[in-house]
Amino acid sequence: MSTTVPTNLAEWQALADTLSFETRAYINDTFVDAQRGATLSTVNPATGEVLAEVASCDDADAELATHAARQAFDRGEWSRRAPAQRKATLLELAALMQAHRHELALLDTLDMGKPITSALGDIDGAIGCLRYTAESIDKLYGEVAPTGDQHLGLIVREPLGVVVSIVPWNFPLMMTAWKIAPALAAGNSVILKPSEKSPLSALRLAQLSQQAGLPAGVFQVLPGYGHTVGKALALSMQVDCLAFTGSTQVGKQLMQYAGQSNLKRVYLECGGKSPNIIFADCKNLDVAAQNAAAAIFHNQGEVCIAGSRLLVENSIRHAFVEKVVDAAAAMQPGDPLDPQSFMGAMVDNTQYQRVLDYIRQGQEEGATLRTGGQPLDSSGLFIPPTVFDDVTPAMTIGREEIFGPVLSVFGFDTEEEALTLANDSDYGLAAAVWSQDIDRIMRVSRKLHSGQVYVNNWAGPDMTVPFGGVKQSGNGRDKSLHSLDEYTEIKTIWMALQT
Known part of the structure; x- marks a missing residue:
């Protein structure tokens, strides 16, 4: 796609007419139809035009994806990869997003109706988030506890495991980056559930992640509805963390699902009346x-x-x-x-x-x-x-x-x-x-x-400060180094030394 920025409506429309859409789910390094063949329509709200019929995943697809994510995590190709190497891969993904900046912005504009100028700013924010978080991950140190000379206490951070990111339709790719960047940088396997109202940029991101070299099962995208695939992912015993941005009502449901399953961590950024x-x-x-x-x-x-x-x-x-x-x-x-x-x-x-x-x-x-x-x-x-x-x-x-x-x-x-x-x-x-x-x-x-x-x-x-709320606006924090806290587990290693 051309790197020249269109300057008017006609040029943006001409560029939009050249787009093709990936409509299949991305599971274990492969683009596939939903297991039960269901689809959903994604519509341009400015014109009423149906843009595409996208795979609508459910519990069958969730089971495949969570199994692949757990296997990928346990294999360690990503979870045990050196932070500097994870950084290099994520920076390559950011570079690919930059190269496809106009396309990604167009996808969000067509899919959910936001102005193209705003969408370009969102994509820049997503790229900046990925770069900031990638650059941070190999600069964080563990701790040595203050002990006597007969012991050595180490405090280390490890990835959680399988993280499900459920993102809204209003800032599709920027909210995606806020969730997946720290989760991936920390070494987790991530399953992204985009909103059924705006799935197109997430599926294009999956293509770019494959090109960047993320190992199979480390990043997957399951389009579909919250009450089908979203609920299945939230109840899965294979999932260790839910990261959600959306309504307070849905956030409360996700906390209930976590309690009904395996007490997975739940980080919420919900509504506001600011x-x-x-x-x-x-x-x-x-x-x-x-x-x-x-x-x-x-x-x-x-x-x-x-x-x-x-x-x-x-x-x-x-x-x-x-x-x-x-x-x-x-x-x-x-x-x-x-x-x-x-x-x-x-x-x-x-x-x-x-x-x-x-x-x-x-x-x-x-x-x-x-x-x-x-x-x-x-x-x-x-x-x-x-x-x-x-x-x-x-x-x-x-x-x-x-x-x-x-x-x-x-x-x-x-x-x-x-x-x-x-x-x-x-x-x-x-x-x-x-x-x-x-x-x-x-x-x-x-x-x-x-x-x-x-x-x-x-x-x-900007990216250097945390973003999140209190009361019924949620409990998690996106952006800044604090976001990495949500996707890592603290482990204590206590050694007895011979003196």
Whole structure:
């Protein structure tokens, strides 16, 4: 595929027309149809076009894959390979992803409706994650315990075994990289279950992993539904760890499956209803308003850390909301293949109708609709930026995760009231504070019940810091060196020495 970056809609469409899709599962180094022959349709939500019929795996395929993964782990071709050698293979995979960057971005854009510019950023993030984690693995040391001269205590880290990564549809390849990069770098065998709504880039990644030289059974991809192949993998006695990003409801089910089977580790990154707090002493309200709009409307609002609750000090609320509405006017949805489109299409009709239902409910419960609210008159699944003001904690749109381009604005008068509003949520994935008062920034940041707090920005962190939530937003951490902790086991070796 050409390395020249397309610059307009026509060029991206022409490139999309050249794509072919791998539709089979990838099990034990071989692309195969589902054992029972089932398929699922993957659809372009911007056009309604069926892109491909993809293998829909179930328990029979899960059994084959988990057996192959366990055998691969026990053989040790990867699990006992020197970290520097694992690093070299993963860096080769990253290089192949870079060489196919445009293709991978197109697959995610066509599959789930995200704008191509956003998809390119996701692919860059996935490549960066793989490179960062690969480069880290041969720089981590074990420990020697402080003992007397009659003993030697060694503390070593070993791979867990078989890891199942279940990833969502909103950032298909980037979320995949966040899960599989540390798991593979640590020496585990990994089975990837992509969302049934966006499996195409995962299957292309399987082809690239084969080309990079990952041994048979070390990385496998099983497309299919959560209630079939996902459940089978979660209940498998061969699996040692589940790493999941998705809804809180499914995360709870996975924890139950782990308890019903072998007490496998479960790491969850689940839903969010993140507060974005604007104090009146914020230095640049124009910048804050632009960020507040992007925090909810990026990726059509289909973002776990979307800044969906905007908390604004009442003395500036009216003027600030006007700025947000003005910013939203430049973020309208359009053809996902057009580099000028800020937003694309909702992933499927189910999600589209769900968001419209929330919008209706917001109006019925008395929130003030400031902009948006009506779907575009189009054959695609497009919903414009929607802003509700005068939202209260009792309103459904102010409490539940909508996962769409719907912003709920709350007013507050004091710092204490802002904190009460912010923390009044089942979720705790992200939060932001906009202020120039460093004392306030530190007070509020420490009191927010959130896995991460952004100060005078939204979602700025890179690979060097961990990502994850508290409360019903989950318990695991992606990114940074901390992600490697989840895919390794600590072993103590205690030696008695002759003196």
